[in-house]
Amino acid sequence: QQQVKQSPQSLIVQKGGISIINCAYENTAFDYFPWYQQFPGKGPALLIAIRPDVSEKKEGRFTISFNKSAKQFSLHIMDSQPGDSATYFCAASNSGGSNYKLTFGKGTLLTVNP
Amino acid sequence: NAGVMQNPRHLVRRRGQEARLRCSPMKGHSHVYWYRQLPEEGLKFMVYLQKENIIDESGMPKERFSAEFPKEGPSILRIQQVVRGDSAAYFCASSRLAGSSYNEQFFGPGTRLTVL
Numbered sequence: 001q002q003q004v005k006q007s008p009q010s011l012i013v014q015k016g017g018i019s020i021i022n023c024a025y026e027n028t029a030f031d032y033f034p035w036y037q038q039f040p041g042k043g044p045a046l047l048i049a050i051r052p053d054v055s056e057k058k059e060g061r062f063t064i065s066f067n068k069s070a071k072q073f074s075l076h077i078m079d080s081q082p083g084d085s086a087t088y089f090c091a092a093s094n095s096g097g098s099n100y101k102l103t104f105g106k107g108t109l110l111t112v113n114p
Numbered sequence: 115n116a117g118v119m120q121n122p123r124h125l126v127r128r129r130g131q132e133a134r135l136r137c138s139p140m141k142g143h144s145h146v147y148w149y150r151q152l153p154e155e156g157l158k159f160m161v162y163l164q165k166e167n168i169i170d171e172s173g174m175p176k177e178r179f180s181a182e183f184p185k186e187g188p189s190i191l192r193i194q195q196v197v198r199g200d201s202a203a204y205f206c207a208s209s210r211l212a213g214s215s216y217n218e219q220f221f222g223p224g225t226r227l228t229v230l
Contacts, residue, residue: 006156032217034218034219036221042223042224043118043120043205043221043222043223043224044157044205044221045221046218046219046220046221049218089156089157093217095217100145100147100162100209100217100219101147101159101162101170101173102147102149102157102159102207102217102219103159104149104156104157104158105156106155106156107155107156
């Protein structure tokens with residue numbers, strides 16, 4: 001059972017364009033939604049995260065949009081740069097209990113062409 | 115301000131040998147998580163530990179895999195009698211406190227295990 005579904009699997013964007021990655025979740029107990037960026041051979045790096053009490057969070061060129069009723073959230077990368085080329089993972093967890101394990105999507109390989 | 119440290123970064127084992135992966139959490143972090151990443155796949159949760167306690171091992175295979183986080187020293191993920199299907203990248207993450215409003219998990223660089 002895949003609890004977090006991520007799309008697209010891969011994405012090619014021109015420099016300066018907007019990259020959009022979508023995720024949908026099933027478990028309504030999830031209340032923390034981070035995005036991670038991973039470069040080849042490296043560990044995932046926390047990029048930005050959101051909780052369901054807000055519908056949008058922006059940090060620099062990165063924005064998370066959250067739709068609680070649809071159980072969907074998305075990452076928008078504005079003015080995409082070649083240095084943004086990486087694999088992006090969405091994730092979710094339930095912070096209400098005592099276990100904060102993350103459930104990840106399968107990832108999106110983003111390529112930004114110069 | 116060191117981040118999460120993992121060693122070794124690369125580990126090669128022959129079938130049947132033991133693999134021992136180490137993780138030192140960030141300073142001030144008392145929660146450790148292990149995840150496994152297969153090629154072209156996302157990260158899968160394996161086990162969640164606090165000092166001297168296993169909190170959740172629901173993602174661990176029932177046999178050959180074990181984990182510990184002793185009072186002193188790093189967390190250890192041990193894989194006994196490795197098989198080719200164990201080849202993967204193993205990531206450790208740490209977070210700060212139980213009950214914190216945000217479960218920010220910070221990942222180490224990973225250990226890439228290759229089983230010949």
